[in-house]
Amino acid sequence: MGKLTGRVAIVTGGSRGIGKAISEKLAKEGARIVIAATTLDVAEEATGAINAAGGEAIAMQTDVTDFGSVKQTVEQTINTFGRVDILVNNAGGSARGKMSLFCDSEEETWRHVLDTNMMGVFYACRSVINHMQERGEGAIINIGSVAGMIGLASQVDYSASKGAVIAFTQALAKETASRGVRVNCVSPGPIKSDAIRDIPPEMRDNLAFRQLVDSTGLGDFGEPEDIANLVALLASDEGKFITGQNYAVCGLMNLGLNTPLAG
Template sequence: MTDMTGKVALVTGGGSGIGRATALEFAGRGAAVMVADFNLEGAQETARQIGAAGGRAAAVKVDVADEGSVKAMVAEAVAAFGRLDYLVNNAGISAAGPNVPLHEVDLKAFERVLDVNVAGTFLGMKHAIPEILKAGGGAVVNLASTMGERASAGDPSYSTSKHAVRGLTQSAALTYATLGVRVNSVGPGVIRTGMTEAIFEDEQTTAWLKGVTPMHRFGEPSEIAKLIVFLCSDDASYITGGYYPADGGWLAG
């Protein structure tokens, strides 16, 4: 396990779910963590948990779809810890339930998903990568999804956004491949987070999802966090431009 003492990670959407688990994983390896979230209280709670375990963390409110907010977030991370080595673009939303057909999706809701999931990823990289370069290089991990590989019939905005994240990731990886910044994406399957709570409220849907997942269980945020932090670590020093699903075998089925 790579020791990340002296390194600094910035995690968006760090106030809950996969983001919180990722922040805790970074801290457990010795990195200082700037926890960013639209929900400041959630980010502060993550930072509190890190501090209680003996780590270093700070929290900041961010709207990843707003460039000024993202720029300020990166500046706060550098001001707090003196450098930036890793960025995890985890913040994301969905606009509609999984069974909502395209013709019933509101355009503004569709655009909001793209603003957060795609523009937010772009803006995070735009403002964080220059600081990562100043620190001598590092890594970026963007959160895609299995729906960025295999679309579903409902909620076209989410699937569209996650396909776009994969394209952004590959473009950035090629741009910075010789400059010391590696860029990868991960594709979580069905993970127990606040975003998926509605799914688990429906017993029939829950049973179906378990049945079509080869491992017959759902993932936990900590399982995705370990993959994310591995991709940021020196153990992944020859890995860039890739997409790595963690889906219990979903895409293999």
């Protein structure tokens, strides 16, 4: 038996990258998984892999920027499984192709990033919080970012949204601790993805890329499983005395300079 046997978990953005690793890890630990994702066919592919491996998972199309869509997913989960024990707010993203210095940025871009990263967390937590408090138990794990801790140039909107998630986590934890609901945050640094793995060797010699790798102090990026393992611990009874915390999973990146200034 896994440490999450019998529990029900909703993982937003749980069909790709870090979210997929989290869904798979929680399933291996015995949780029944609801993958809430924008693209249903991709989510169904992820749930199919979990079910084929002996787990139990279903997909629900969910737009985390739409409060009604999020509420419907939570209600459907409760109707299907009778409960929600774990909420992992993983859905999020940066401005990507529209990334720029703040002085060149556009309101539409800020709103997209803030709605996805910040409001999505608000909506999901608001949709489950009364259910968890009435039951007297629950674990919420929000996925922040090291960018929300130290700020990243050209990612002012993203840094602000993830900083808000960290502060939100701490404040909500203070409201819910006495009611049996724990709320924590995990803040990844550079994590390997298919896009990173596909970068040609000549581009890996790019100065900016090398600086990002070097910032971790470990000479490499992290794996999605590094995030998933910590999320599983925080969701389980092994983390029963942990709430209101933010865990940076980024090597040394959040600590500033990691090279000697002299010598």
